[in-house]
Amino acid sequence: MNFLSNAPPTLVITNLQLNMAGSFRVTVTNLAGSANSVTVGLGVIADTDADGLPDFYETNYVGNATNMSATADPDGDGMINRDEYVAGTDPTNALSVLKLTLTTTNTAVLQFVSQPNIGYTLQYRTNLNTAPWNNLTSVAAQSLMQTVRVNVPKPPPEAARFYRVVTPVVP
Numbered sequence: 529m530n531f532l533s534n535a536p537p538t539l540v541i542t543n544l545q546l547n548m549a550g551s552f553r554v555t556v557t558n559l560a561g562s563a564n565s566v567t568v569g570l571g572v573i574a575d576t577d578a579d580g581l582p583d584f585y586e587t588n589y590v591g592n593a594t595n596m597s598a599t600a601d602p603d604g605d606g607m608i609n610r611d612e613y614v615a616g617t618d619p620t621n622a623l624s625v626l627k628l629t630l631t632t633t634n635t636a637v638l639q640f641v642s643q644p645n646i647g648y649t650l651q652y653r654t655n656l657n658t659a660p661w662n663n664l665t666s667v668a669a670q671s672l673m674q675t676v677r678v679n680v681p682k683p684p685p686e687a688a689r690f691y692r693v694v695t696p697v698v699p
Contacts, residue, residue: 541570544570544572545572546572546574548570548572549569549570549571549572550569550570551567551568551569551570552567552568552569552570553565553566553567554566554567554568574593576593576594577593577594579596579597579598579610580598580610580613581596581598581609581610581613582613585613589618589619589620596609596619597609598610601619602619602620603618603619603620603621603622603624604622605621605622605623605624605625606625607619607625607626611626612624612625614695614696615643615646615695616643616644616645616646616695617643626640626641626643626693626695627640628640628650628691628692628693635679635682636679636680636681636682637677637678637679637680638650638677638678638680638691638693639675639676639677639678640675640676640693641673641674641675641676642667642670642673642674642675642676643673644669644670644671644672644673645669645670645671646669646695646696647666647667647668647669647695647696647697648666648667648676648693648694648695648696648697649663649664649665649666649667649693649694649695649697649698650663650664650665650666650667650678650691650692650693651663651664651691651692651693651694651698652664652680652689652690652691652692653689653690654686654687654688654689654690655688655690656690661692663698664678664680664691665678666697666698667697668697
């Protein structure tokens with residue numbers, strides 16, 4: 529099987545059966561012809577209703593693997609259930625949400641609460657319509673929930689900067 533992509537180094541394969549889990553040999557080749565081979569594990573997570581939310585997640589929060597809508601926001605915090613799953617936050621608690629807060633003192637500090645075992649990238653851009661997102665910094669996954677604080681330029685070097693925090697980590 530060959531895949532050609534300029535995307536970040538993530539491969540998503542859909543429609544796998546639970547019995548397809550195992551180890552696979554992967555070879556990655558760049559345009560210059562350099563290759564690297566590794567053995568990787570493939571885990572298949574059950575998603576009975578194919579809504580993008582694993583059965584274990586739906587069962588944990590609503591007691592059934594098919595009763596949670598991926599696009600609903602039952603706690604009203606502005607994040608849909610699928611985004612809460614990716615961010616590692618609780619879809620039933622409005623206080624459990626991935627959000628970026630600006631703190632102004634003598635310096636500008638952006639902060640957010642990181643969830644256990646999830647990495648993040650803080651990005652910025654200078655124009656909401658056409659500018660690309662640039663990585664400011666990445667935060668490696670930690671074993672505990674914690675408040676992450678990132679110093680940002682004040683004033684910014686550009687006329688304006690728009691920030692966002694994303695997960696998983698963007699290379």
